[in-house]
Amino acid sequence: MGNKFLIPAIALLFLLSLSLKAYAGLVYVRKIKVTGAKKFSNSRIKKLILTDESKWYSGIFKDKPYLKESLLKADLERIANFYRSQGFPYINVKAELEQVGKNEVTIIIAISEGKRYNLDSVSILGNHILSSDVITKELKLKFGAPFNFNILPELERRVKFLYACRGHPYAKVHGAYSLNDSTQGVSLTLTVEEGKKAYFGSSILHGLEISRPSIINRELAFQKGEIYAENKLIISRLNLLGTQLFELVDIRPDSLELERDSVPIKVTVVERSPNYVGANLTFSTNPNYDITMDITGELGNRNLFGTGRAINIKGISQFELFTKFRNLKNRFIVGYYEPFALGLKLPLRAELYFDPGNRSESEQYRIQRFGGTISSVYQIDTLKYHRIAFSYERVDIYGITDSRLAENIKLSQGIRIKRALVYLFSRDRRDNLFLPTGGSNFRAQIEYAGFGGDDNYLLLRAEWARYISMSKNLIYANRIAVAGIGNLKRGEDVLPHNRLFLGGGGSIRGFAEKGLGPKDSTGAPIGGKALFLMNYELRIHLFWKAWATGFIDIGNLWGKFESVTPSQLRLTGGWGLALITPVGPLRFDYAYHIRKLDPGVKPRWHLGIFYAF
Known part of the structure; x- marks a missing residue:
C-alpha cells in the first residue's frame, strides 16, 4: 500500500522543485552566440567565456545555468583583453540579451574588432x-x-x-x-x-626561532658593501628554500622609496619543524622493469641544534608490479648531512646501509650487502650538477642453487669487499619532467671499483635524450645510450650483479625485463658488458589527457666487447597509449619485432609509469 503512494509523492516533489526554481526570479541562459569575430573563430572566443549555456541535460542532471551580470561583465573584459593582446587597440565588445522564454535568454556577444597593429x-x-x-x-x-x-x-x-x-x-x-x-x-x-648607484646594506633577519643566523648568512649570494644586484636576491631565496629548512622565504629591499646609498635587505623566513616522521608510496619505471613500487618509511631531524645538519633513518622495500609481483629489494639506511663541509659551500652526505639477502640481478643467487657512501654534489646552476661519491661495500654471496652456473661465480661465494668511486654529471634542460615538449637531458657516469677490494672493474655510461615540439599536438623524442663495463684484474670476470642489463618497457620494448643479452644454460639473464640503445618516438595528443605514441627501439647487449657488431642489433617497433595523470603518464605500449633474430619471441605488451625516456 505504501509503495503506491511513494513513487507519485517523489514525482510530485521533483516537479515542485522545478516549479520553485522557475519562480525564483532567476534568468537562465539558453545559448551564447558570438557575432563579428573575423580574425578568430567563434569557438576560440567562447573558450574565453566563463558564463555557461544550457546543455541537453540541464535541468535534469544539473541545474540550468543562470545569468550573473558580474560574471558576464568579466567575460566581456576578458575577450577585450585577448584582442588587445593580439594587436587590436580599438576592440569593442558588448553583450545583448535576447528573450527566448519567460525566464530564459540568449546572450549575443557582439564584437567590433577594428584594425590590427x-x-x-x-x-x-x-x-x-x-x-x-x-x-x-x-x-x-x-x-x-x-x-x-x-x-x-x-x-x-x-x-x-x-x-x-x-x-x-x-x-x-x-x-x-x-x-x-x-x-x-x-x-x-x-x-x-636611471637614478643613482646603490650598494647592499645590512641584512635584517626575521622569523628565526630554531636556526642560527649563520645558516641564512652563508646562503645569501651577496655581501654588505657590494654593488646592488636584484638577481642576487632571487638566487639567495632559492638557496634558502633549497636547504629544506624553511616553509617560506621572502627577501626584499627595505624602504626603496628612501633612495639610500646603502640598501638594507629584509629577510623573512618561516621555519619547518626540525623533527619529522613520514611514509610514502612511489611508482616508477626503469630500463629493467616496467613498473616498480617503492614503500618508504623515514624519521629524522633536518636541523640539528639549529645548524642545518641532518640525520635520518629510512627503510625501503621495492616491488615489481608488472609482469609479476615480487619483492626486488629491501634496504635500511642511516644518513647524515653536512651542508657546509670544510667551511665551504660543499654539501656532504654520508650513509650506512644494509640489504638483507636480496636476489641478484641474475636471480641465480642471493646477495647480502652492508656498506656506506660518502657523496657530495656541486650544483653549477639549476640545470647542471656534478656528483662524486666513494662507497665501501661488504657483499655476502650465498644461496647458489644452479649447479650449472659459471665456475667463477661459484668461487665467489662468501664475503667480498667492494670499494668504488663514482662520478656523475647531469644536465637537464627539459621543460617538463612528466611530458617534455622541448629541451634535452644528458647524463654521464664513470664508476671505478678497486682500491684493494675484491671487485675490480671500470664502468662507463652516457645517455642523451632530445625533445622537439613539431606542432601543438605532436612531439618528437629520441634517446641514445651507450655503456660498457670491464674487469681490471686479470683472470677475473665481472660478476653478474655488477653487469649491465637491457630489455623491457624502459629500454627495448618487445622483450621481457632484462630479457635481452647473454643468458646461462637455463635461459636466465646473466648480464652483459657492452650496451647500445636508441629510441625514437612520436607522441601525438588525441584529446583531453590522452596521447598516442609510435616508436622504434634499436639496441643490444653483448657479453664481450669483441662480440659487438651492428648485425646483432635488435629492432622493434610499435604503438602505445598514454593517459597523463597527476602522478605522471600511465602508458600502455605494444611492441613487435621488425628484425626477427630471436626465434620464439612474440609481440609484447608493456605497462609503465612515465614515458620510457
Whole structure:
C-alpha cells in the first residue's frame, strides 16, 4: 500500500522543485552566440567565456545555468583583453540579451574588432649606463608581429629589473606608444630615469626561532658593501628554500622609496619543524622493469641544534608490479648531512646501509650487502650538477642453487669487499619532467671499483635524450645510450650483479625485463658488458589527457666487447597509449619485432609509469 503512494509523492516533489526554481526570479541562459569575430573563430572566443549555456541535460542532471551580470561583465573584459593582446587597440565588445522564454535568454556577444597593429619600432630615451640595444634585447619583442597592448607594465618592469641588477634599484621607466593608422604600425617609446648607484646594506633577519643566523648568512649570494644586484636576491631565496629548512622565504629591499646609498635587505623566513616522521608510496619505471613500487618509511631531524645538519633513518622495500609481483629489494639506511663541509659551500652526505639477502640481478643467487657512501654534489646552476661519491661495500654471496652456473661465480661465494668511486654529471634542460615538449637531458657516469677490494672493474655510461615540439599536438623524442663495463684484474670476470642489463618497457620494448643479452644454460639473464640503445618516438595528443605514441627501439647487449657488431642489433617497433595523470603518464605500449633474430619471441605488451625516456 505504501509503495503506491511513494513513487507519485517523489514525482510530485521533483516537479515542485522545478516549479520553485522557475519562480525564483532567476534568468537562465539558453545559448551564447558570438557575432563579428573575423580574425578568430567563434569557438576560440567562447573558450574565453566563463558564463555557461544550457546543455541537453540541464535541468535534469544539473541545474540550468543562470545569468550573473558580474560574471558576464568579466567575460566581456576578458575577450577585450585577448584582442588587445593580439594587436587590436580599438576592440569593442558588448553583450545583448535576447528573450527566448519567460525566464530564459540568449546572450549575443557582439564584437567590433577594428584594425590590427604590428610593432614597427622601439625607442629608448634617457639611458646612459645601458645601451639601447641591450635594453631592446631584454624586451624580447618581435618586430612586424602583432603588438600586445597589455604588455606595457611588463615591459617597464623588465627594464627596471635590468637596471636593478646593475646597481640602480631606483630607476624609473615610463612606457608609451603611438599608432600610425595608415601603416597600422606601433611605435613604442620607453623613457628611463636611471637614478643613482646603490650598494647592499645590512641584512635584517626575521622569523628565526630554531636556526642560527649563520645558516641564512652563508646562503645569501651577496655581501654588505657590494654593488646592488636584484638577481642576487632571487638566487639567495632559492638557496634558502633549497636547504629544506624553511616553509617560506621572502627577501626584499627595505624602504626603496628612501633612495639610500646603502640598501638594507629584509629577510623573512618561516621555519619547518626540525623533527619529522613520514611514509610514502612511489611508482616508477626503469630500463629493467616496467613498473616498480617503492614503500618508504623515514624519521629524522633536518636541523640539528639549529645548524642545518641532518640525520635520518629510512627503510625501503621495492616491488615489481608488472609482469609479476615480487619483492626486488629491501634496504635500511642511516644518513647524515653536512651542508657546509670544510667551511665551504660543499654539501656532504654520508650513509650506512644494509640489504638483507636480496636476489641478484641474475636471480641465480642471493646477495647480502652492508656498506656506506660518502657523496657530495656541486650544483653549477639549476640545470647542471656534478656528483662524486666513494662507497665501501661488504657483499655476502650465498644461496647458489644452479649447479650449472659459471665456475667463477661459484668461487665467489662468501664475503667480498667492494670499494668504488663514482662520478656523475647531469644536465637537464627539459621543460617538463612528466611530458617534455622541448629541451634535452644528458647524463654521464664513470664508476671505478678497486682500491684493494675484491671487485675490480671500470664502468662507463652516457645517455642523451632530445625533445622537439613539431606542432601543438605532436612531439618528437629520441634517446641514445651507450655503456660498457670491464674487469681490471686479470683472470677475473665481472660478476653478474655488477653487469649491465637491457630489455623491457624502459629500454627495448618487445622483450621481457632484462630479457635481452647473454643468458646461462637455463635461459636466465646473466648480464652483459657492452650496451647500445636508441629510441625514437612520436607522441601525438588525441584529446583531453590522452596521447598516442609510435616508436622504434634499436639496441643490444653483448657479453664481450669483441662480440659487438651492428648485425646483432635488435629492432622493434610499435604503438602505445598514454593517459597523463597527476602522478605522471600511465602508458600502455605494444611492441613487435621488425628484425626477427630471436626465434620464439612474440609481440609484447608493456605497462609503465612515465614515458620510457
